[in-house]
Amino acid sequence: MTVPTELVQDDSSEALADSTSDASLARSLARSLEIEKQLETDPGRFRMLTGDRPTGHLHLGHYFGSLRNRVALQDKGVDTFVLIADYQVITDRDSVDSIQERVYSLLTDYLSIGLDPARTTIFAHSAVPALNQLMLPFLSLVTDSELRRNPTVKAEQDATGGRPMSGLMLTYPVHQAADILFCKANVVPVGKDQLPHLEQTRVVARRFDERYGRAGDQAAPVFPQPDALLSEVPNLLGTDGTKMSKSRGNTVELRMSADETAKVLKKAVTDSDRRITYDPANRPEVSNLVLLASLTTGRDPHQIAEEIGDGGSGTLKKLVTESVNDYLAPVRARRIELEADPAELRRVLAEGNARANEVAEATLGEVREAMQMVYG
Template sequence: MSQPIEDTEITSATLQHAEAISAKIDAAIKRDPSEFRVLTGDRPTGNLHLGHYFGSLRNRVKLQREGVETWLVIADFQVITDRDGTGPIKERVHSLATDYIAVGIDPDKAVIFPHSQVPGLNELMLPFLSVVTDAELRRNPTVKAELEATNGRPMSGLMLTYPVHQAADILFCKANVVPVGKDQLPHLEQARVIADRFEARYGHPAGQDHPVFPRPQALLSEAPSILGLDGTKMSKSKGNTIEIGMSADETAKRIKKAVTDSDRHITYDPEHRPEVSNLVLLTALASDRDPVEVAEEIGDGGAGTLKKVATEAINEHMAPIRARRAELEADPSYVDGVIRRGIERANEQANATLHEVLESLQMSY
């Protein structure tokens, strides 16, 4: 049986091991993408922005185009883990699905679904909770951070079991690869621990010679760290983002108000000039160039020139995506159909997985 998770902090050895496995997966995908199934997704807490786009969405499109089977969960239940209300959640679910398709996800090949509509997925939390401890969950970095930020407010049971719900998202569809940043490695380790412990404690269905769940591995993202336009962490709630669905004019207005500094000479120095470097980075990502080269080209042009160049690069890059998004918004029934088909496919898979689980538990009556 897997040993208890004693420390969920990410050590250098842990990161090096994850990087080595990730490199092997990347090479294996290039050889034969049919061996892999990817699960990734987002919480519908607001509209997706350029941080999401450059940080993960482009990579999802790349993986799908390489031939990897792609499942995209819209984690709507997780919206209520740490807040009293959901907001316009139905609209946000629709908006996320629209963004996925607009940026290039092929809806005829991907499975796009909100996990609230997949009862079998959520039912997996019951047997999964039987193989984890309260202490392990409280050591999870996300749960620890939430506990520290409550200012005395009791933490919800749903927040405490957040890592288990994430494991259910991953394991129900038998995903064996999850694209993540290094800060999410503990969540993936929790999913592997659950898969291992379930097998050790309950085994697998009679006549089946392999575990119910594969051990999901991390495909580490090399996504750059993108700040908000005010120099702080990019956040939907702060209004410091450029949303995927924003118009060119709205983008220009946001960038015009972006924080810079008093040095007229533009350089790319994320450590000492984070705000300026962030605009340089966004320009480089949008134009597929090196940020140092972008900064050198602007030189003594100052913040005004930097903002002008950034606006042009971002709007040019996003123009076809926004045009596609406008088409989708004009035909909302199409996106609704994609979501319904995703829900149907996800339920088929969840019910099949749950059947195996109940067989293993000897609860098939």
């Protein structure tokens, strides 16, 4: 089978290769700042897509990294779609044990932190067939070499030690494109390291339009080219001083009780200097705890460190434990209510799935029409 030459030689391939350059990052940041201004005056013009894989329980890193921003965008009036990416769990795992429990745990966290199903569409991958069907035409628009250059795919390939990756893992970037484009999201909150994924989505949208979107003298493209919404994400470390990760067990989960939180934070790594300072470069572990206190109290981290002074790590951990538990108290109370009503959780997810299916079917219908694949 030959690869169409336009897939190799068009400007989109150059855009993919350039997506992590300094110039590209600068353009993305400038566009993101422009979008933030527009969000303040006209949020209704935007539709946002974001989501998570249900591979574990959400923690403070997730909350301060993305969850609270989702709620803020929802509250501003942005049309918000949040994906529970259950299909993506099997891209790099042999088992899906407890996936149903994890899906509902994720949903419970979403609702407890303030996502409102009346304003935000929360849905699961596997429940929206038309979304996943978009992968077929989208896969015809990319080459295998482009997919293998994707940072996530490259990292997976390096991590396997030569073991062949699954086809689903290889096509992960295209699945993400389908996630974003099925609902025609025009803004996607991402970190700088995720810009290549979004650029792949923009490439798919552009190539579809070039090949099919204007067939029959259609003036408007079928898909928008989504923009990145970049924001400063606090660099929270895990309690062991390494990257915060569900798999490492170094997190404070949103679902933890106050006592469980206290036990986790009591074991947090610090250093031998009794005087507390906020110096992320030279004292990352101590500064991480100070930052956590700052995020949960709204106070300046330098001021917090100065007030503790020679109080040592014990005083710092006590303050962090109290501030985290106070901050999460309403979230945890709401979570307990939701856990006691599984029927409500099922209803919320069913309604979100139904809404996502409506949107996906409409988009797939447009795709079929553009491709002249409507038969009767």
